[in-house]
Amino acid sequence: xxxxxxxVEAIYRELLARPELTPMQTAIVSNNLAFHxxxxxxxDEARTLIDAAxxxxxxxxxxxxxxxxxxxxVGEDKEAVADLEQAVLQPSDxxxxxxxxxxxxxGETLAARKSLAASRKKGxxxxxxxxxxxxxxxxxxxxxxPATEQVSSAxxxxxx
Numbered sequence: 001x002x003x004x005x006x007x008v009e010a011i012y013r014e015l016l017a018r019p020e021l022t023p024m025q026t027a028i029v030s031n032n033l034a035f036h037x038x039x040x041x042x043x044d045e046a047r048t049l050i051d052a053a054x055x056x057x058x059x060x061x062x063x064x065x066x067x068x069x070x071x072x073x074v075g076e077d078k079e080a081v082a083d084l085e086q087a088v089l090q091p092s093d094x095x096x097x098x099x100x101x102x103x104x105x106x107g108e109t110l111a112a113r114k115s116l117a118a119s120r121k122k123g124x125x126x127x128x129x130x131x132x133x134x135x136x137x138x139x140x141x142x143x144x145x146p147a148t149e150q151v152s153s154a155x156x157x158x159x160x
Contacts (some may be wrong), residue, residue, distance in 0.1 A: 009036055027056040031066050038069035039132075046070045059091035068098055077105040088115075093122035094133060101136045104144060113144050 012033035016026065030049040037046035050067045057063060064087040071080035084099040090133035096119035126134055 009033065012036065023056050027053040029062075031063050035066045035069065038044055038066065038073045040073050043070055043073040046073070059086065061087040061095070065095050065098060067136055068102060072098075072102060072105065079100055081106055081108075088118075091118070091122060093119045093124040094129070096122060097124060097129075097133060097137060097140075104140055109144055112140065116144070 012029055015021070015029045016033065021029070034046040034049035034053065037049070039046075039098045047067075047070050050063060054060075054063050054067065064083040065071040068080040068083035068087065071077070071083065080102040081099070084095065084102050088095045088099055091103070097116050100115035100119060101116055103109075124137075126137060129137065145149055
């Protein structure tokens with residue numbers, strides 16, 4: 001379903017409309033839809049969905065990961081870091097990637113670098129990432145790679 005966001009969204013909405021879903025199933029589908037809606041333009045709906053899912057299932061790491069993406073979509077970067085620090089207690093490559101990105105956004109470059117390394121150690125494969133996660137990875141690599149840091153340090157020394 002990569003690159004077919006509208007189709008994915010329609011499928012999840014269709015599933016949510018089914019009256020036979022149990023509360024647990026509704027929460028899982030709500031989490032999945034919230035993940036896809038975690039963008040600035042649809043963050044309000046995503047927040048409603050993920051808050052309801054957490055209300056039903058509790059603060060499960062996968063749900064906290066989704067809520068963190070909603071936080072990131074609206075610029076609540078510190079809140080995203082807090083959720084992701086809990087989410088990585090059940091570690092995955094993608095959760096560590098999200099944590100690295102949130103840490104980068106809060107200016108925690110060293111922590112972001114460590115989290116990105118943990119993501120790679122957990123088996124991060126860019127080809128398996130969603131397009132938004134590939135974008136996050138590219139932004140991280142461009143901003144916090146050692147070569148970028150060396151250039152920034154040289155520029156700072158030149159400005160002194």
